[in-house]
Amino acid sequence: DGGITQSPKYLFRKEGQNVTLSCEQNLNHDAMYWYRQDPGQGLRLIYYSQIVNDFQKGDIAEGYSVSREKKESFPLTVTSAQKNPTAFYLCASTTSTGAWGNTIYFGEGSWLTVV
Amino acid sequence: SQQGEEDPQALSIQEGENATMNCSYKTSINNLQWYRQNSGRGLVHLILIRSNEREKHSGRLRVTLDTSKKSSSLLITASRAADTASYFCATGISGYSTLTFGKGTMLLVSP
Numbered sequence: 237d238g239g240i241t242q243s244p245k246y247l248f249r250k251e252g253q254n255v256t257l258s259c260e261q262n263l264n265h266d267a268m269y270w271y272r273q274d275p276g277q278g279l280r281l282i283y284y285s286q287i288v289n290d291f292q293k294g295d296i297a298e299g300y301s302v303s304r305e306k307k308e309s310f311p312l313t314v315t316s317a318q319k320n321p322t323a324f325y326l327c328a329s330t331t332s333t334g335a336w337g338n339t340i341y342f343g344e345g346s347w348l349t350v351v
Numbered sequence: 352s353q354q355g356e357e358d359p360q361a362l363s364i365q366e367g368e369n370a371t372m373n374c375s376y377k378t379s380i381n382n383l384q385w386y387r388q389n390s391g392r393g394l395v396h397l398i399l400i401r402s403n404e405r406e407k408h409s410g411r412l413r414v415t416l417d418t419s420k421k422s423s424s425l426l427i428t429a430s431r432a433a434d435t436a437s438y439f440c441a442t443g444i445s446g447y448s449t450l451t452f453g454k455g456t457m458l459l460v461s462p
Contacts, residue, residue, distance in 0.1 A: 240393075269449065278439065278454035279394075286448055294449070326393055337382060337443060340450060342393035 238263050242327050242343035248351045249314065249321060257312045257346045259327035268310040269328040269340070272296060279326065285310055314348060322350050355383075355440040355453030363459045370427040372456040374440030375420075382443045383416055383423050384450065389436045397425075397438075430460045 240261045249255045261268065267286050271279040281294030285304040299318025304310055310329075314321045327343040358373045374383065382401045386394040400407045400416045400423065407414045413426040427434055437457045441450040 267448065271452075276454075276457075279452040281449055284449055292448070324391075328394075337445070339384070339396045339399065340386075340394075340441075342395070344393045345391070347391075 240327055240329055240341055240343035242346050244346060246347045248349050250351060252316045254313055254315050255348065257325055259310045259312065259343060260308055261329045262308060263329060263341060265329035265331055267330045267332065268304070270302065270310070270312045271326040271328065273324045273326060282312065321348055323348060355442050355451060357440055357453045357456040359456060361457045363461065364430055366430060366432055366460055366462050368430055370430050370434070370458055372425045372438050374423045374453060376442050377421065378444070380442045381445045384441045384443065385414060385425050386439045386441060387436045388439065394439065432460050432462045434458060435460045
């Protein structure tokens with residue numbers, strides 16, 4: 237089935253550790269996104285990529301890094317510089333570089349907790 | 352910055368009743384979309400309405416858009432317990448590569 241796969245679903249991070257969240261899509265979408273969602277809150281954009289080997293910072297990029305080496309994959313690394321990383325992370329994609337006019341498809345999300 | 356603001360923040364109704372959620376935004380848009388999120392899950396697209404449309408239907412969903420008031424509403428008719436979820440509006444502006452999401456309305460439908 238086509239879709240977006242995020243892994244792991246639950247992840248625990250110790251203080252000072254970097255962790256990487258995986259996002260893979262088989263929808264042949266050009267654009268991919270990472271959002272952060274805190275409890276009871278909306279979505280905040282972390283990073284987005286419109287094409288392979290290119291990505292842009294969103295509203296809250298500090299403490300995060302991404303790569304886009306393949307069209308299908310857009311992993312997010314939460315670095316130790318991110319002081320409050322506990323949140324629900326959502327990966328998304330859309331058919332073209334103009335997300336404003338297209339449906340965005342989401343993965344099932346990853347819960348990250350700092351222990 | 353967040354463009355859309357949903358109202359109310361939370362809504363509790365009985366099965367069979369209609370649920371209405373509103374979204375207001377600040378700048379001119381090209382389209383507005385509504386998404387649904389079940390607890391702990393990803394968002395699912397419900398409906399997209401373009402700036403030149405005033406009303407759109409999809410099953411039990413009815414969306415209106417008033418560009419002069421910069422507002423939209425989502426009506427769910429004959430609600431079911433399975434409609435319990437958070438509902439988000441997202442605005443799209445031509446030339447921008449991303450949508451801007453509001454904080455959502457949490458809908459609880461009791462049997």
